[in-house]
Amino acid sequence: MATENHQRRPHLFPQDTRSTEGYTAKKAVVVKAAVPHQPRVQHAQELHTQFAQVEAAQLQLVAEQKAAKVQTAIGILIEFESQQGVELAAESLARDRQGIELMNVRKQGNQVLATVFVPQGKLTHFERLIEAYAEHRTGAGGRSLDNQSLIDAIRSVRVATFDSLWTDSAGALPANDAEAIWWEAWLPAGDNRPQVIEDFRKVGELAGLLIRERALHFPERSVVQMYGSKAQLLQSSLVLNMVAELRRAKTTAEFFAALPQEEEAEWTGNLQDRLMLQHAGNSYVTLLDTGVNHGHPLLAPMVADGDRHTVEPGWGHDDTNGHGTELAGLALFGDLTPALSDNGALSVPHRLESVKILQGPGDNDGQSYGAITAEAVARVEITAQDRRRVFAMAVSSTDGRDRGRPSSWSAEVDRLAFDCEGQGETPRLFVICAGNTQDPNAWGDYPASLSTNLVHDPGQAWNALTVGAYSELTTISEAFGHEYVPIAAAGGLSPYTTTSSTWQPGWPFKPDIVMEGGNAAVDGTGFTSQMDSLSLLTTNYQPHDRLFTLSWATSASTALAAGMAARIQAAYPNFWPETIRALMVHSARWTQPMLNAYTPNGLRNQANMRQLLRHCGYGVPSLERALYSASNSLTLIVQDQLQPYQKVGSTVRTRDMHLHDLPWPTELLQELGDAQVTLRVTLSYFIEPNPGERGGIDKYAYQSHALRFAVRRPLETEASFRRRINAQAVAAEQVLPAAGGADVGWTIGERTRARGSLVSDSWRGTAAALANRGQLAVFPALGWWRNRPSHGRFDRAARYSLVVSIEAPEIQQDLYARVAQQIAAPVAIEIPI
Structure with a gap:
């Protein structure tokens, strides 16, 4: 692997690898009762x-x-x-x-x-x-x-009745019908969306309800916030008759308030002098949080005053809470503990801009966080249109009651990421937190608590890179530390993190990755506690009092992930957001404690792999692997687009499949024979969302389209490969060659990995068996672009990023050079990490 031989070669970008052919999905046999x-x-x-x-x-x-x-x-x-x-x-x-x-x-x-x-x-x-x-x-x-x-x-x-419209969890309803709360009213879009909202506002006011001005708009739904009691709704048949769904609004965002005082160290002296500000690729982390105080000596060179914004002018741009400034330091410099104790240069190839979307609890009461997120994005993009951004949001709801179902907030994140306004031409990369378990009583039940504390809204967003937390921090240095032991073993999931363990099977695996989020401790009596020594060091929002403070949980891990994404973006300015997300996941690996916890005795059956993915995502990403190939670990990257569907007469059908013939070291792999190698494939694309509670009916699917990949098997010919995945190829064949048997050796497997808009898997086997695997297909599956033809999306193209790696840690031969010879010489990069 790249980390083992310390070679830093740029990834490879083969051109003109694909051919396009008509595609028809093979029909699954569904037996209905x-x-x-x-x-x-x-x-x-x-x-x-x-x-x-x-x-x-x-x-x-x-x-x-x-x-x-x-x-x-x-x-x-x-x-x-x-x-x-x-x-x-x-x-x-x-x-x-x-x-x-x-x-x-x-x-x-x-x-x-x-x-x-x-x-x-x-x-x-x-x-x-x-x-x-x-x-x-x-x-x-x-x-x-x-x-x-x-x-x-x-x-x-x-x-x-009211019950016919209530699609949220039963526990979200107030116990008292007279209690006034904020509701989400999901309205049918209709032929005249503005008139629908105006009429709803009219009948709402007649019923004594308060209707907020901000609204979210999706293909078949508009979502507005309203304040009132269930009793008021029960008395207004006019209001209820205009609603498609009712849910309880998410009125409070989760963030970490002031952190415990830590005696400030005297080792701040030369870090500023060691900073290498190499603003490459016009790359920015755009932090949507509580603001940033750029008066900190470390932040001042990295955050211009004009790059600080707010969604409420009355709040000002400064951070009066501390959370945003903490995350700014982590997104720019990472954990400051190793940076301060090191004498080497610290390279920072990106800068930071901030939008204050939250000041304190209750500030956005009754407001739509989806609409606030959209406004925050618009403010920075209007100010500076040409920047390449990683949007980082470590703000979430306080619970996981959505259980994977899209909410108005998560759907808006998906809409912004896809760039619905621009028809998908300029998508955005969102890095968001999975949400946190802060209850010490839950920590006492670790690791079982990880399966019951679920990802918080909007962490279920399909297009976002959702970040959970793990920890390598296990050394407790406090004077009383001998009375405690760390809750999580080194490399295990952090007790702060949340998972998608009990989501319904069809929803995406979340989190996508995990990053360092700190640890907690427990004493002999079962009492649990946060520890300074098990936390991350970062910049304090009141630098005149203290320069440093602590951070932890998925807020910290999200900031670290955003900083990593910005470094990839700076190194490869031509990478799409879909590609950066793909590389983050592609570079990730599970730690041994994760494998021990969810694949006991090494048993990687479908049930165990699903639990591993729903707890740990794809593991811990590596910046080294994400940035560089090596002689025995090469990565090929393809950025392309296909048209999934077309209208033939009155019917919308699947249209295109791409067959990629990658430059492949076939002869060398055959020579290597039984040497063990790994093939890793990641497919990343963004969907256009269409939210609404329709019971999972295909015709009313949430995703606009779905893409899948298939890899040619060791004994397959090209004809049999095409025939295996494409019904059109079957119809065209006169003689049908053998398919080559079952495809064993995949870590996750075709049935399990087909979730969401990010598909990744690895195959392990002999080099000789890998020699025939240089051909991959990308093809469409169902989505509402096909099944809802009235919206006229069936002729749209869909972008995707395909990342393919060969890893051969046991060999000395230069696989990279063999492949590079078949491609135009790549441009060298060097981004110190």
């Missing part, structure tokens, strides 16, 4: 009676809507309840395109509940379906037109 037949006449009569009750309620509601001069959402919300143990074909309820819209889908026990908006006069659509069902209606050739499976699956229909 049969819907039990209902007594047809009796069931139809019961549903007719229920729809008659709904129609009577709609007539009254429409009269109220017109009296209130509402111009949009004239109609009624109804709820369909499935039979016990039956999947309801919820997408079919809104298939007629008469303005009928599926608002949300929820599971309750073994039943499905679907809330649907039906415009005035459109209830007849469902009445016709029931009539066809009752009459056993058939079409030409005896084809059934009776909608039997759909109607049989419906147990009952009723007017939607």
Whole structure:
């Protein structure tokens, strides 16, 4: 590996490696449980009676809507309840395109509940379906037109209630209906989004609710914050009828207040003189936090006064809390403890800018943190458009109740990262924290506590690099330290970190990586405590009192990760944000304590690997590996784009697959025979989000598109490789060669790794078996760009970064040189680390 032979060679960038061919996904065989037949006449009569009750309620509601001069959402919300143990074909309820819209889908026990908006006069659509069902209606050739499976699956229909719209956790509701809180109202976008919001504001004010001005906009939803009680909502059918979903707003952001006093050391003397300010690649860490005090002697050269911003002018730009200034020091210099004790030069190839998005608890009460994040991004980009930025945000909600489900905040981070306004042409890199476990009682239950303290909003954002915490700090130097032992072993997860251990299987693995976040200690009685010696040293926000202070947890690890990303960005100015994220993950490795904890006895089955990824992400990244290749450890990087879908007639289908023929040291690998080597592949891309609670239905997927990779197997020919992954290739083949058997040796495996918009895996085997693996395919899977054609996104291209490495630590031959000979000579880089 690069770290073992100390060679620093630039990564390789092969050109024109891919060919494009038509792609059709192979159909998976899905066996659906049969819907039990209902007594047809009796069931139809019961549903007719229920729809008659709904129609009577709609007539009254429409009269109220017109009296209130509402111009949009004239109609009624109804709820369909499935039979016990039956999947309801919820997408079919809104298939007629008469303005009928599926608002949300929820599971309750073994039943499905679907809330649907039906415009005035459109209830007849469902009445016709029931009539066809009752009459056993058939079409030409005896084809059934009776909608039997759909109607049989419906147990009952009723007017939607508050419970029909509540998609948050039950524990998020106030115990007292009269208690006023901040809510998130998820509104259908409609054909006239501004009018929908204006009408909602009108009926909200009639109900005595306070509606905030800031709003978030997604393809099919707008999200506004409102203040009031559940009792007020229950009394206003007009308000509830305009809502697709209700959730409790995240009103308080999590950050660390003033840290314990530490006796300041007298070793600050020459660090300033040793700083090498090499501002390369116009690279900046943009810190979204509590502001930065740039009067600190270490920060002053790195943060210009004009690069400090705030979302609330009344707050000023200064950091009155301390958190932002702490993170600024870590993002620029890393942990200052080794920097201060070293006599060598400290290179800093990037600078820092700050946006104050939080001053203290309660400052943003009732405000949308998604909208605040968007405003913060806009402020720096308007001021200086040409900078290359890493957006760092170590601010999060106080709980993990989303459990992986996209929130308005995480979806806005995804929207900003994708660059929805620019149609994905200038994406942004966000490095955000996973959130923290600060309860010492939970630390006492370590490591079991790691599985119950879940990633906090917006850490579930698909496009962001989400950072958890591990620790190498185990030496307790306090005078009373002999009474304590560190909670986490060196290389283990920090007790502060959170995980995605109990998220539903389909959500991405989070955190993506872990960085140093400090440790905590426990004494013989089980009492747990923070320790100065188990924390990171950084810059203090009141330098006239003390120059240094302490930091810890995922805030500290996020700042370190942002600084690392900015160093990669400075070294390779042409790297896309998707590529920097890919390299951070690609360079990461699990420590032995992590492997011991989640793959006991070395057993790497699917269940163990999922838990390893949901606790530790892809491990601890290495700046050395991220920046450099070596003679026996080379990295190939491809930045490209393909068009996933196309419209053929009235149907949207998959369109393109890329087949990459990489420059490969085939002959040398064959000569090396049984020498053990590792192939590592990482695919990174950003999705356009489409949030909303629709029960995981494919047609209403959150991601705009999905991309996957496949690698040619040792015994496959190119024809059999193409045939294995592409249904079009199967149709074109006259003779079908053997596929080459099962592909063993992957660490994670194809089924487990297909999560989110970041896919990474490694294969280990002999050099001879690797010789045939220089061909990779990148191909699309389902997303709402395909399944929601009314939005007109089906003809858009999707960018991606593909990072491929060969690691051969046991060999002396120069693999790098063999590959470099096939590529134009790379430009040398040298960024001291």
